[in-house]
Amino acid sequence: MEVEMSSNARRRVFGFGVAAVVVMMTLAGPTIVSSNTASAAPPLPQVDEFYQPPAGFESAAPGAILRSRPVQLTVPLSAQAWQLLYRTTDVFDQPDVTVTTVFLPDNVRPDRPLVSHQMFEDASGPQCVPSYGLQAGAQSSMETIGQLRDLQTMLQNGWVVSVPDFGGRFGHFPVAQEPGYMTLDGIRAATQFAPLGLGPENRIGLYGYSGGGFATGWTVELHPSYAPELNIIGAAYGGPGPDINAALFTTNGGPFSAIVGSGLSSYYATYPEVKAAMQPHLTPEGAAVMDQIQTQCLSTTLAQQFFGDWNRYFDIPLDQVLALPPLADVINKARLGTHAPTAPLYVFQAVQDEVIPVGPTDRMVEDLCARGASVTYIREQLAEHLSTIFSASPAAFSWLGQQLDTDTPARAGCSTTTVLSQLITPK
Known part of the structure; x- marks a missing residue:
């Protein structure tokens, strides 16, 4: 059974999502x-x-x-x-x-x-x-x-x-x-x-x-x-x-933008070829954030990156970061x-x-x-x-x-x- 959802219902769903993240981080x-x-x-x-x-x-x-x-x-x-x-x-x-x-x-x-x-x-x-x-x-x-x-x-x-x-x-x-x-x-x-x-x-x-x-x-x-x-x-x-590509694009800039950091920092630390490809494009702040996220849990990163835009940590747009061949390859394999x-x-x-x-x-x-x-x-x-x-x-x-x-x-x-x-x- 297919069910249509009104625009008001969609806004309520999104509002609940934002509120849920705020409650989660507050508690x-x-x-x-x-x-x-x-x-x-x-x-x-x-x-x-x-x-x-x-x-x-x-x-x-x-x-x-x-x-x-x-x-x-x-x-x-x-x-x-x-x-x-x-x-x-x-x-x-x-x-x-x-x-x-x-x-x-x-x-x-x-x-x-x-x-x-x-x-x-x-x-x-x-x-x-x-x-x-x-x-x-x-x-x-x-x-x-x-x-x-x-x-x-x-x-x-x-x-x-x-x-x-x-x-x-x-x-x-x-x-x-x-x-x-x-x-x-x-x-x-x-x-x-x-x-x-x-x-x-x-x-x-x-x-x-x-x-x-x-x-x-x-x-x-x-x-x-x-x-x-x-x-x-x-x-x-x-x-x-x-x-994973779709999830990273969807969450960037929103209440769950921490997912971008968790995923990218894990790939960065796991695969030497991904680190070598990403490193030249990271800003100094971005490199520090990659290392920091490796040491913490998602709820901490959620608080730090609430509505954060990960484009600010690179000298190229995020879509170009995700298209770097070594990173695109490991994402595709997943x-x-x-x-x-x-x-x-x-x-x-x-x-x-x-x-x-x-x-x-x-x-x-x-x-x-x-x-x-x-x-x-x-x-x-x-x-x-x-x-x-x-x-x-x-x-x-x-x-x-x-x-x-x-x-x-x-x-x-x-x-x-x-x-x-x-x-x-x-x-």
Whole structure:
């Protein structure tokens, strides 16, 4: 069902988006301090020995657990939690390590389905990873705190949950392949961790939104080639940013212009050839900002770059920066919809999204369907980027629960539905 939206409704959606960012920054500032004040602050990941790769880790199999430890959580949840350091693969197809936080709910179902929850981070600061922000006493980023509602819902459903640090130790965002590798290896680690009582036969689902949707997209697209032994039965993800170029153009100069800085600074630090191409065009202030953003979380950058125009940091227009061959190449490689998933998909997107344009998501779904994927695609009119987190999740979790509850395959084929609101017409 296609639904037209009036210009007044569009203005209300945009106004909500601006107000939501202001509220988020006002409440969060750069960080939110854990409510568990009795706990001492844990060491930051860059100085915590647990996060460091042990000697000889390269010879371990992808997904092999290298260290584990129980953790206290930043908020009370009815679950036990552990961190697992595991061997994985980075953006350059080289051995690396990262951490996942795994949860065993008190009301775990007898069949123990596992859901990998990709929390959006959208930043490179080492203190921004979910595994750090979920710990009691940590100065948790707003991004981690804001996603605890979804985590709680999963645990209440009796699902075992894995929350991987899919950006790795160096905060790579938003790069090709690596988020999928690190998420799949996090699932492998979870299935091998004896206290969770899992095995390769357990049903596995995926969930993520925004930057977490991007990681979920890469995970389900790489699953058949990288980890085909995993019994992934469905992936629900939204606002995935399938075309990074479009997201950077859309957000520049607006309330979410921090996304431009997070993406460009990550590419700048990750790829030597991108740094070499960008560096001659950066102003002195721009070079300093690139280095600064590498050390902080998205909520901090949002406050600094609210309605900021990134053209001021370069001696050429932003469109010419993005067209520099090394940068254009890595952005193009990060495009979603280029591999055929075997698991069914539930994709959701706000039509008026001011961060992730709807057009590229439409095209991603078309590309996936052309490759034989089964996709249920829901487009929502009365929503924007932040509000979709709340309006879409009940229907997404309902769909994911249906996949986890049965061995019956999901309906094959593709469907696209445009609704006013998923709260009004849940699917």
